[in-house]
Amino acid sequence: MSIFLDKLFAHSTKFIAITILFIVAWIFTVLVEHSMESIHAFGFDFLTTDIWAPNLEKFGALPAIYGSVVSTFLAMILAIPLAIGVAIFLSELAPARLKTPVGVSIELLAAIPSVIYGMWGLFYFVPIIRDAFGGVGISMLTAGIILSIMILPFMAAVTRDAMNTTPDILKESAYALGGTKWDVIKDVIIPYAKAGIIGSVILALGRAIGETMAVTFVMGNVHKISLDLTMPATSIPVALANEFTEADGDLYYSSLFELSLILLVISFAIISVAKFYFLRRKRD
Amino acid sequence: MTHTHKRIIINRIVMSLSSLSALIGMGFLFWILGVLIYNGVDALNWNIFLNEGAPPGHEDGGLKHALIGQLYIVGVATLAGVPLGVLAGTYLSEYGQKSKLAETIRDISDIMMSAPSIVIGAFVYAVVVMPMGHFSGWAGSIALTIIMLPIILRTTDDMLHLVPSTLREAAFALGAPKYKVIIQVVYRGAKAGILTGVLLGIARVAGETAPLLFTSFNDNFLNTNMNESMASLTVTMFNYATSPYEDWQKLGWAAAFILSMFILSLNIVGRLFLLKKKGR
Numbered sequence: 157m158s159i160f161l162d163k164l165f166a167h168s169t170k171f172i173a174i175t176i177l178f179i180v181a182w183i184f185t186v187l188v189e190h191s192m193e194s195i196h197a198f199g200f201d202f203l204t205t206d207i208w209a210p211n212l213e214k215f216g217a218l219p220a221i222y223g224s225v226v227s228t229f230l231a232m233i234l235a236i237p238l239a240i241g242v243a244i245f246l247s248e249l250a251p252a253r254l255k256t257p258v259g260v261s262i263e264l265l266a267a268i269p270s271v272i273y274g275m276w277g278l279f280y281f282v283p284i285i286r287d288a289f290g291g292v293g294i295s296m297l298t299a300g301i302i303l304s305i306m307i308l309p310f311m312a313a314v315t316r317d318a319m320n321t322t323p324d325i326l327k328e329s330a331y332a333l334g335g336t337k338w339d340v341i342k343d344v345i346i347p348y349a350k351a352g353i354i355g356s357v358i359l360a361l362g363r364a365i366g367e368t369m370a371v372t373f374v375m376g377n378v379h380k381i382s383l384d385l386t387m388p389a390t391s392i393p394v395a396l397a398n399e400f401t402e403a404d405g406d407l408y409y410s411s412l413f414e415l416s417l418i419l420l421v422i423s424f425a426i427i428s429v430a431k432f433y434f435l436r437r438k439r440d
Numbered sequence: 441m442t443h444t445h446k447r448i449i450i451n452r453i454v455m456s457l458s459s460l461s462a463l464i465g466m467g468f469l470f471w472i473l474g475v476l477i478y479n480g481v482d483a484l485n486w487n488i489f490l491n492e493g494a495p496p497g498h499e500d501g502g503l504k505h506a507l508i509g510q511l512y513i514v515g516v517a518t519l520a521g522v523p524l525g526v527l528a529g530t531y532l533s534e535y536g537q538k539s540k541l542a543e544t545i546r547d548i549s550d551i552m553m554s555a556p557s558i559v560i561g562a563f564v565y566a567v568v569v570m571p572m573g574h575f576s577g578w579a580g581s582i583a584l585t586i587i588m589l590p591i592i593l594r595t596t597d598d599m600l601h602l603v604p605s606t607l608r609e610a611a612f613a614l615g616a617p618k619y620k621v622i623i624q625v626v627y628r629g630a631k632a633g634i635l636t637g638v639l640l641g642i643a644r645v646a647g648e649t650a651p652l653l654f655t656s657f658n659d660n661f662l663n664t665n666m667n668e669s670m671a672s673l674t675v676t677m678f679n680y681a682t683s684p685y686e687d688w689q690k691l692g693w694a695a696a697f698i699l700s701m702f703i704l705s706l707n708i709v710g711r712l713f714l715l716k717k718k719g720r
Contacts (some may be wrong), residue, residue: 165618166531166618174696176545246458260711268472269674271647271674280471303693337454366555369650412562427550
């Protein structure tokens with residue numbers, strides 16, 4: 157009896173664990189399957205066409221891809237220096253009695269759902285952008301800024317963790333040689349934790365590019381490429397969030413599925429690079 | 441200026457910049473928190489818990505439909521995601537260990553934890569909503585379960601791994617079969633850690649909006665039938681906040697406040713469990 161139960165337990169846990177792989181494979185196949193109509197209709201032109209006209213049944217992903225890339229890029233330029241500053245502050249600079257409360261509140265803020273960042277952005281940030289740059293305030297720039305604020309706590313927390321892996325003995329040796337804090341940071345901590353820091357930043361990038369709710373509120377979902385950052389724009393997740401429930405026609409749906417497929421492939425690639433190239437899991 | 445002076449000055453500049461960025465970062469984040477509390481507390485009243493959605497213009501609209509819908513959707517996802525995740529994590533830590541299969545499952549779960557949740561929504565739309573022909577609470581729960589699984593799996597895996605192998609060996613030496621060792625010894629040793637993982641997993645999916653937009657959709661009235669579209673706090677918040685009506689926007693803030701407080705408390709309780717365990 158107990159041999160039977162033993163086998164049953166072992167096999168059922170294994171079965172459930174393998175189900176995860178099955179689900180991921182299933183997600184990819186379903187998305188590919190549902191994208192087929194759009195892939196047949198537009199081929200590679202889907203990626204390079206800048207017209208998204210549901211009424212004409214013409215779909216091109218370029219404006220959404222452009223918006224995803226530009227808004228994420230903006231978010232990264234704004235967030236990286238701030239996050240590294242916060243990480244340096246938390247790992248090297250803050251006095252012990254500040255370290256824990258500030259560190260924990262950063263982590264808690266990383267747990268606040270992105271829909272709340274989006275809502276805050278809509279009511280408090282859009283008017284600021286409108287007053288400062290004119291236009292409606294709903295724009296690529298607003299989306300980039302909100303995205304950077306949303307990603308900041310996560311990026312700061314993981315970067316701090318990466319910096320904290322530097323062994324104390326290395327830092328102490330550098331201080332003993334008369335190094336200032338900055339000398340220690342730039343010559344000991346950053347070289348030591350380089351892979352971890354880069355990995356953390358790329359991981360944050362992977363999250364930012366798939367982020368939906370923080371930007372849906374403030375981007376406008378306009379499928380038009382504009383070099384003016386204060387104009388409304390769209391991105392892949394924004395287009396999906398706005399149009400999925402309203403789509404009519406198979407080709408329209410299929411194009412939206414192809415957008416999801418593109419997004420999934422991009423994020424899978426970015427996150428894999430971060431996780432496997434820079435943040436290889438260490439386990440005894 | 442000597443070299444030493446220069447180094448000291450550069451040090452001061454960099455340290456001030458770093459403190460400044462910490463200050464800016466914290467400033468933004470406390471601004472959000474402040475706004476949330478200010479608007480949330482202002483919008484809170486008993487009607488919110490007692491009344492369902494009302495057309496704009498009615499003063500007595502509430503969020504009962506969204507609160508109960510949220511409870512159903514997240515509750516079902518938890519009931520499905522927690523046991524599956526814990527069992528799968530058990531396989532990784534106790535049976536698979538460093539095998540190729542276990543490592544692959546770990547890698548894929550790590551990626552899935554950061555994968556865009558709206559894509560999960562699109563997937564569930566294709567495999568559940570389209571065949572059924574309509575949105576449903578079930579579809580929302582399935583999407584959240586898929587998001588929750590890798591989180592629970594990875595924390596369980598890590599937490600079981602922390603249980604000292606001497607405990608397992610002692611139980612084996614007494615003649616216990618492996619499943620008994622795992623259930624009676626390993627799970628007990630990792631109880632606090634697994635519970636923390638579960639709480640953080642619930643906190644994570646409770647804030648998800650994107651995967652619910654086209655699975656459970658929304659409903660302005662109370663519905664407890666999981667077969668039909670169902671309101672959730674997050675989607676209701678999104679719809680109300682983007683509406684032009686002031687009383688709806690106010691309800692949106694109330695929803696945002698309730699949701700954030702719920703998620704923050706889950707996070708704090710989860711951390712306390714871990715701390716308590718470390719302290720012992």
